[in-house]
Amino acid sequence: MSTRTIVEMHALETTAAANLNRDDTGSPKTMEYGGVTRARVSSQAWKRPIRQMFNDLLNPQELGIRSKKVVEILSKRIVALDDSLADEAPDLAEAMLSKGAGIKLAAPRKRKGAEDQEDKRLNQSQYLLFLGNRQYDALARLAVDVRKESSDLKEAQTAIGKMKKQIKQIIKDDKAIDIALFGRMVADDTDLNIDAASQFANAFSVQAVDTESDFFTAVDDVHNAGDTDDENGGDSGAAMLGEIEFNAATYYRFADVDANRLYDTLGDVEATAKAVGALVKAFVMSMPQGKSSTFAQGTLPDLVVVNIRDTQAVNMSGAFLTPVKPNYVANATKALVRRSKDMDDVYGVTPVKTWVVRIGDATKDADALAEAVSLRELVDGVEEVVSSRLSQE
Template identity: 45%
Template sequence: MSRTILDVHILQTVPPSNLNRDDTGAPKSAVYGGVRRSRVSSQAWKRATRKAFDDLLDPAELGVRTKKVVEALTERIARLEPSLHADQVWPMAAELIQTATGAKIETPSRKPGGKDAKDGEAAERQAPQSSYLLFLSARQLDGLAALAIEGIGKGSEPKVFVKDKEVKAQAKQIAATRHSVDISLFGRMVADASDINVDAAAQVAHAISVHAVDMESDYFTAVDDQNSTAEPGAGMIGTIDFNSATLYRYAAVDVDLLTKNLDAGLLDGERTGEPVRRAVEAFIEGFTLSMPSGKANTFGNHTLPNAVIIKLRSSRPVSFVGAFEKPVVQQDTADGHVRAACKALADHIPAVEKAFDATADRTWVLRVGEHTADLAALGAEVDLRPLVTEVGEAVAERLGKRG
């Protein structure tokens, strides 16, 4: 059976930075090809991509991942029925979320000042919270809000209301359908209710450097502005670990699974390629342009990719990280790593596709500068805007042909 798979390959140079820290505060790393590489976790880049969606998609197409899900639902209820107050809403919202997701909902016992609150100080009333992060779409929250208002309007006790078979089924149906773009792409796992889990349509690899890296430390001092000339020395000293790297980034989108996720709960007349096209375009642009924010204020490492290659396939995803199993070595100290990385990729891709009869249906190449010239022969050269548009149209066309 023919599939629709999008592979996204990116080469991106990052100057001294600490995009993604480990538990010691150092940049994450990994051994690949026998040498230490810089690494940025998939979680870090997925988070950055999800945040980029805020500027690319309508809020109605997105979700929220939070423990404060009762608070989020209360905000939705307040928009629909402003006359209701927290005492009326919180118990019903908590019971409905617990029924829909299986998550344990409890009221936290924190004081207004947190750890610094004085003994005997009355605890501030807070909305109940989930025991773990819950990921719900805007449309799912809207559906639960309408159901909560119905229960409150009937004067029902929350625990009695959610025990009704129809209400229970409706709450579960709301949580299991009409998924947002970010849930459809990145998935959702709810430990206590596997029936509302969503398989991720996007797979994102840990970005790794194409070459070996050395970790470095920046020793810094901060001067007290109030010190006089008679008071030399620093008010603070410290170190920040960093590295610099040319990264290979990879992601794959299973468009068929994305379509299934986005179609869940929609009427037949609503099932078109348009929502999928928007999701694909948002992912390509968001993943390409996003950057994890770790230590950004310290290093200002706001680069854009040197090259982006997108392949539309009919079989399975194919990563080309193998091009860099042998670490790239500078041929000329003035030449950097980009030229050698592009040459390695330009040699590796045709060889792999020929050996495994895995030639892509279409290939697009976005590249910057003469250092990336070796990639030009791999596909149609485009800039970012036509790249995003053409890939979206190609996906929509293929879905349309399937009917």
């Protein structure tokens, strides 16, 4: 029996007016598919709110920080361990990252108006570096220990430069859950890379979508009061004019995670099962926050289907190559169920286990895949099956 464990997540989610993910002109992203224009949300746009939701679902010590401000972050960890090193902490942090880990650092771009004043911001990595909280703590502890054993800062920096193997090993041993799931690329040293255990598809609308435009005005409350001392008093015209583009759609969303590869990185069955469970929940509950104060797009999926396969992940986007017709959720559900059954019958990729979470009569056809359960039952069930299967490896 194969113990390969691939967890698939499929969702149909309907949003009303929204601009979830903008292009460089501010318009909602789109794509051509099946001969028509579809609304689109990039995988990056949806992965970020998922990672942010992990802060509520998991212990922060089990997570990482993705930032260029690596010297600043490590400096603060050093000071937290020994506040007498406040003045030397930036230099120690820079030595750990640059001389020790081989990460190239550079001065940040100068801010506007800083030409005539000293820019005291610390050096930064030249790309976003994803590093676990436990790794920052371990590097800070090492920096403090080295400084205590050295007569001065220069001697400590020299000592750190001779500890490259140990420092790189600390970074390579990263067990942060979000880094294991989403991966890490270190351009300066590929040995520090971590392959992502998860994959995310671009979400797209199951129907053809036209981008619409909202013309708006803003009125000056004081000016509009009609102050007669104001040369424009009483003028009810707008103080600001603007335009926001938006669309409305039912999206098909897909992601998967290779639990075996995740286990290879995390090295613990229960931690892996918990990570998969958190990913499933965050996938369901998250929402990109583009223009959220304007559109309040806090929806939840109409339908969620989660499969565990022992073969390979199967994206069901082909179910919507022909744009579905109104009623969109009902017709999209039928198309997804039909595609799923065809894939299983023809290619022999029948899931080991399937869960369905759904609302409303429009999604009732999904009962043909599995009995509907609650989100909590889904997460608990996924964690249990993943744990059981990994324990058999």
